[in-house]
Amino acid sequence: MKTVLITGCSSGYGLETARYFLAQGWNVIATMRTPREGLFPPSDRLRVLALDVTRPESIAAAIEAAGPIDVLVNNAGIGALGAFEATPMSKVRALFETNTFGVMAMTQAVLPMFRRQRSGVVVNVTSSVTLAPMPLVAAYTASKTAIQGFTGSLAHELRDFGLAVKLVEPGYGPSTNFTQNSGEAIDAMIPEAYAPFANSIFAAFATQGPVTTAADVAEIVWLAANDPSERLRYPAGPDAVALAAA
Template structure:
């Protein structure tokens, strides 16, 4: 019986991925900043742990409590939508602390045990903005692009030890808490000079032609965890698949 540790399971992609793996017989370590036992079905194969990926102390405690894991899914993330010039550097650093440095710290925490066993898989969840940059999300895009390059390098570095590194690239999911955890309101980051540019973009966000569901992402995470080839990128959702096809053929 295999064990998976998933970050950011309080909602959206992470929560659905935890449910997906649990339903298919895996041991699931579901982590979130504030544990809520009512979010997931009761199971002896489920362990819910507190985890703040921006805290080294929290990471160490969670990984020690989890014990050996066969798969790590770095899903926790936050976003900031707005004009870059109006986005305080404090908020930009907060995005990178979670989306980039938090992912790297989690990888460092589990790689030693996987290296010793010479097996394991790390799945880093990024975004379709790495396939086609989205306006009014420069900091978020940069934080996810960094993880794309990081994971590609990691795949080469860890393959020598039998560890696989994968990317899951979800498309646009309007039901996710994209910017709720950033601590900043979108309206504060759109100066009047940007209104004519931003209004049609936000209108398109409200009525997207294609969307990605949590179920789409959970299914693709499952696929990536079980993929033993050298494939790195796994788009999730029709919109992400279309973008991936237009970029890579």
Template sequence: MKTILITGASSGYGLETARHFLSNGWNVVATMRSPREDVLPRSPALRILPLDVTDDKSIAAAIEAAGPIDALVNNAGIGVAGAFEATPMAHIRKVFETNTFGVMAMTQAVIPQMRKRRSGVIVNVTSSATLAPFPLAAAYTASKQAIEGFTGSLALELAPFHVRAKLVEPGYGPTTRFTANTGVNVQDLIPEAYADFARAVFGNLADPAMAGALTTREIDVAEGVWRAVNDTTGTLRFPAGADAVALAQTA
């Protein structure tokens, strides 16, 4: 049985991905900032470990406890939505610490064992916001665009060692990261000058007709990760969700 380590597995895409791989016979190491035993079914193939991707000691402890890792899924992410001019640099740095530097730190920690075994795959979860511009998400998009470029370069760098690097690009859905896990009230980042524009943007997202087109589900992302992990071709990008697929075709 192969082993997959998933970051940010307490909810959303990470949780569904953990369920999907468990049901398909993998050993799953589900990592979370605050471990919860109640979110996943009891299984001898499951381990739940604490992990903060912004903490080097936490990363080292999780990697050691996990043992040999065949697939790493860098899913943990946070977002910040609002007008860029009103977004404090402290919030922007926090987003990059998790979405960009956290991904890089996890990747750097797992490469040596994969390189020595000449086997493994690293899957980085980004966003369809990298496929087409989306307003009021500039900092979030930048953090994910950085990982797009990073992963493309990494795929070439690791190919001689038979280690693969892949991207999964979720569309807009219930756990879309630029409106989730921010720890920031969006309204605090919308100055009066942007108020009408922001109402129109968020109003469109809440409109039932628009919601029907924004069809990305958590299982879509889990299946996208499954395809990426098991792909042995040179395919780099795996859009997940109907809207992401549509954007990828026109990007």
């Protein structure tokens, strides 16, 4: 029976992914900044741990409490929607602390264990914004694109140790809390001069065709974690699959 540690499990993709792995018979370590046991069905194969990926001491404590794992899913992330001109640099840094440096720190924390085991998979959840430029998410895109390059390079470093690193690229998921955890009001990040452009973008989102669900992402994370091939990228959701094909 294998064990997966998943970050950012309080909602959205992380929550659904943890439930999916649990349903497949895995041991699941679901982490979040503020643990909430009631999110999951009772199971002796589930542990819910506190973890803030921006704090080294929190990472160390979670890794120690988790014990041996087979797969790390770096899912924790925050979003930001608005004109870059109006995006405070404090928000840009916060995006990178969670979406970029948090992923790197978690990966670095588990690699000694994986290397000793001569087995292990890291699955990094990014976004379809890395597949095609999208407006009003410039800083967010930068934080996720950095992980694309990081993951591709790291895969080469780790192959000789029998370790794998994968990228899951979800599409547009309107059911997620993309901006709710950003700490910034959308209106504050869209100045009046940008309003006509922003409104046209929001209208396009509202009429978009098939979008990505949390279930789509959970299934693809599962596929990536269990795929023994050297495949690197896994688009998740019909819109992401279409972008990847294009």
